[in-house]
Amino acid sequence: MKRRSLMTTVAAVAVMMGSLGAASAQDAIKLGAAAPKTGPLAGGADVTHWPAVRLWVHQTNEAGGLQLADGPALIELIEYDDQTNPQQAIQAAQRLATQDRVDFMVAPYSTGLNLAAAPIFSQLGYPQITGTNVTNQQPELSAQFPGMFFVLGRTGVMAEDTAQVLVDLRESGDIGNRVALVNVADAFGIEMSGISRAVLEENGFEIVYQTSYPLGTQDIAPIIDGAKAANPDAFIAWSYPGDTFALTDQAIVQDFAPSVFFTAVATAFPSYYGRFGQQAEGVMGMGGVNPDDPAFQAFAEAHQELAGQGPDFWASASTYATLEILGQAIEATGSRDRAVVMEYLQDNSNSYETVLGPVQFNDMNDNERYWTVGQWQDGVFRGVAARGRDGVSDVVLKDGWD
Amino acid sequence: MSAREIRNLILSAMAFGVVALLPFYDTGYILSIATTMAMFTVLATSWALFSGPTHYISLATAAFFGLGTFVTGYGFQTMPYWSLPLIAGVLGAGLAGLVGMVTLRLSGVYFVIFTLGLAELVRQLVTWVQNRTGQRGMYVLTSITERDIYWQLLGMAALVFLVGWLIGRSRLGFALRIIGNDETVAKHSGINTALAKVLLFMVSGAAAAIVGAMLAPRYIYIEPSTAFAPILSFQVVIMALLGGTGRLWGPVAGVIPFTLLWEFISRHAPNQTLLLLGLAFLLIVYVLPGGVVGLQARLKHRFGQGGH
């Protein structure tokens, strides 16, 4: 009895020594992260960005850190609040790089903040693997910033695929020709709306109602009333979180139930289903996942456990994937030298195993395989359109709200 | 020009020269803070040129600044780069003149809220036009570095100081001092108060638009929600008032400690940045009434160094 407890003690001490030895053999890898904790985009970053970043760091450290050539190294995460302000985003990136001397940095949140910080990443040689930067300018941006990588996808493709879903539904005789198209009036909404309008018209759809509304609008009743009066078969809204909720809410209140109801950002948030429950069934939005993929299921479970909330079914996984890619590049080179890691990332022949599935960058640093359209089906936001991903589900028509 | 004025002028020129050498010392962290300081120095000083003597608090800085960034956003591919700040300045002055003519008869808080509304109106109209024309987000991709922007801002700051100094010596400056003290007296003594106010408002509007045009390459991605963010207008007011608007150098004395404080708090309390900033504001309001200028005046008074 006594001997056994002594033995276990010795064993425990040995294990502790071992892990201590492993951890102290190397200084921790410092990882810097600046993203909104306050300001207009804090709400989105709180769902999508921060939990995914913390989860990856937590899991990597649980597993003993990253394996470098001379032993494992734990990750030390340094967080700053950029206050959703480009000025602060620039300064925070500078501070991380030159004051905290971090080894690597997490790309900021949103297109605007990523671009503001891009010159700093670029000048100081930090890879900028973006998970929430959705743009169509990959050729220009990768030429100017060769260390900038794009995981989330292209705006043009997203808008095209959304239009394509309608084309397919019409081909199969499920919907008619009439589309109502609205957008939030900022760069994102304007761009998406412009592309989808062009694609829809090319395919012979009739835009029976089109309008925009100012950023921050949540009094949306007149828009739903106008859309309803135009009697469309499909309703497409390039919206932001607050208005996504408001549009759905008003559509329910006014019983506006077209066969296709699409809202953009935040449709994939778990809180969307939390708010609307059964009524969310059949609503479409940007992104989507393959919920049957065990890798995603494990990610969602761990996310729920650590953050107390599930991941959003779009950019949470891509944010997490940006760090998986970084981690794999560091381990593959066995080095914390940014130049070496950057070279590895820029080598197009390398590919990465991520929660999104395998990721490989093309010569414009662009990931060409991603989910584009999702739909709430039986309480999960299933991908119903994708580029190069398996497990695409069939689209179902929305059958009223009640 | 008195000997004292010449001495001050030479000292100021030397100070500018020293500050301009900064990029040779550091092109990273310190330069990026210095660029922020330079930007707010121009904005706050030009703001105080108008608001100091007239006691009008303008919250329209964001409108002019946003206008300037959009000038660069639209024009940087088709027009020579040097012309953009000039165009922005002319447009800014034009907008300020227009607004000034119709609004300066408002007083006190009405003017404050009017300018706030104006900034929002301009932003809404720009967004709406963008939406109608299908204009996408603008990417200002240039080879301009932070160092270039810093020097441009510094040059602009020198210009604003020069203008401020000249106005202080001119009949216009005299007129404005009287308006600030008593507008009725000013009117009776034959000063065209309306014209004087409009002119100064145009100066501050032009300066803010030029700063916007210069900063666009730093932000790279131009969209109305960040270009016209109302927080900028408030920051400028806070910094200028913290420094004090009674003297030309007052706003700078607010900008420098304020930027450092902001940076310090952002760095050391990443999760409570806004909370601590807010508490710092409150402390400043209670401890430093009249801003740094007021503090200096009180210290002078106490130590009897008035030197009249």
Add this chain to the structure above:
Amino acid sequence: MFFILITGLLLGGTYALIAMGLNLQYGVARIMNLANGEMLVAGGFAAFWVYTAGQVSPIAALIVVAPVAFVVNWLIYRIMLRPLVKRAKSRGALEVDSILATFGLSFALVGIMSWMFGGGYFNYSYLAQRVDIFGSSYGQNRVVAFAIASLIAAGLWLWLSYTRAGLNMRAVAVSPDSARLVGIDVTAVSALAFGLGGAVTATGGALISMFFTLDASVGVLFTMKALIIVIMGGVGDIRGTIVAALILGIAETFVARIIDPGLTLAAAYVLFLGVLLFRPQGLFGKQPT
């Protein structure tokens, strides 16, 4: 047409909830409170928390939210703002100081809220069913909020018009110096007005949270709206605020439905700027002497 009118009225009711509190705070206590929107969001947070934690209706929650907000705001005035009022040499100096101080307060409140509750969005579903009026459907929660806004507005107006305390308050609103001369305790009345204003704002926040998605940083949008409504209606007159709120609500809805929703805010600002140009003291404001 009925749709535009009713939707506009409902929106106007929402705006009145946002702005009535600020009118009391600025009109009577002379504090241009830039933290108004944060107080509103705090009211919304409280209702959200009570609803999700205990399934208590946000309307029932008002019984707690309003008094707590009153006490908090009363204390803010007595501790934080009173020294500024005391040291101010002129109304202009007080305006500058109160803008600076309440701007700092708004930062601090955003900081506290995002620290305590995180930066995420919060909303919930309460009375989100439809109710039919003249053949169109509206959200029950908006109709209920409108009804409560009307009750608050009527109550405030009656109280200000027909009670001794209300009369004192109006006297302070018109001229603190004269009020002091006739023996009114200006400080106590101002603190009361500030606390009451805060209570009305937080109540508005609790009601608005039934149909708005809020987050810790969103307050500034409400502050801007409230400033515009209060100035447009005329400072220190509750009727002006209500009329301005309803006009804005109906005008925005009209523009959104008939012209272009992209111009709703532009139209609101044009209307506001127009009113100021032709009636600088606001719709119901007294001509400054």
